Amino acid sequence: MAMPSALSFLLLFSAVAVGVIAQPLPPPRHDGFVYTDHRVDPDTVVVEAFLDPVCPDSRDAWPPLKQALQYYGPRVWLVVHLLPLPYHDNAFVASRALHIVNALNTSATFQLLEMFFKQQETFYNDQTKNMSRAAIVKSVVIFASQVVGNSHYSSIASGFNDRQTDLKTRVSFKYSTSKGVSATPSFFLNGFLLPNAGSPIDYNKWRSFIDPLIAAQGQRK
Numbered sequence: 343m344a345m346p347s348a349l350s351f352l353l354l355f356s357a358v359a360v361g362v363i364a365q366p367l368p369p370p371r372h373d374g375f376v377y378t379d380h381r382v383d384p385d386t387v388v389v390e391a392f393l394d395p396v397c398p399d400s401r402d403a404w405p406p407l408k409q410a411l412q413y414y415g416p417r418v419w420l421v422v423h424l425l426p427l428p429y430h431d432n433a434f435v436a437s438r439a440l441h442i443v444n445a446l447n448t449s450a451t452f453q454l455l456e457m458f459f460k461q462q463e464t465f466y467n468d469q470t471k472n473m474s475r476a477a478i479v480k481s482v483v484i485f486a487s488q489v490v491g492n493s494h495y496s497s498i499a500s501g502f503n504d505r506q507t508d509l510k511t512r513v514s515f516k517y518s519t520s521k522g523v524s525a526t527p528s529f530f531l532n533g534f535l536l537p538n539a540g541s542p543i544d545y546n547k548w549r550s551f552i553d554p555l556i557a558a559q560g561q562r563k
């Protein structure tokens with residue numbers, strides 16, 4: 343019996359050692375920023391949105407989604423996952439800023455996301471192609487501090503030197519790809535992918551997706 347237990351100790355030890363160096367998955371907290379803070383019960387319709395803060399289609403998808411959430415109130419719950427697309431040069435930096443700000447002040451997360459949507463062009467590939475990576479990070483730090491409050495400037499700047507915030511952003515990327523998502527925006531409704539991934543969904547379309555679900559719940563009762 344001595345051998346197996348020594349062996350399992352070794353295996354456990356190496357698993358722990360590897361876990362420290364490599365990406366610890368699953369993460370200790372589920373990925374995603376929860377938009378609405380109300381209670382979730384079995385009848386709550388769950389929307390998962392996969393967005394890239396510097397993607398124009400994600401930007402265009404946001405207002406009608408917000409409008410739908412406002413309409414449904416506590417019957418619909420939204421969690422936003424970030425998918426920084428590799429061909430958007432500054433998507434990872436922008437997504438990392440969102441994780442940094444989320445850790446500093448959760449309620450500022452969506453304000454920053456909306457500000458990225460509003461002033462997205464600043465961080466497009468063409469507009470930043472002459473900038474060094476350090477200059478881009480600095481400009482994102484300034485941008486984010488303007489949203490969260492300039493007193494947070496140094497916390498946001500040091501967030502970019504904290505490996506944990508890099509890992510959290512990687513978890514977002516890995517979560518998205520593990521769901522087979524490769525385009526933004528993509529939406530899951532009660533766990534199922536909605537058609538036309540990569541295109542915004544307008545308000546009427548949201549109503550046409552969600553109204554029947556809520557009607558069906560009514561029949562069940």
Ligand SMILES: *[C@@H]1O[C@H](CO)[C@@H](O)[C@H](O)[C@H]1NC(C)=O
Pocket residue numbers: 447448449450453490491
């Ligand atoms: C967090 O952000 C919210 C929304 O921007 C703001 O009202 C609040 O004062 C902030 N809290 C702190 C501690 O900075």
Ligand SMILES: *[C@@H]1O[C@H](CO)[C@@H](O)[C@H](O)[C@H]1NC(C)=O
Pocket residue numbers: 468469470471472
């Ligand atoms: C980048 O640099 C090139 C060469 O100096 C210049 O022609 C171009 O306008 C610059 N682009 C931006 C967005 O600043």
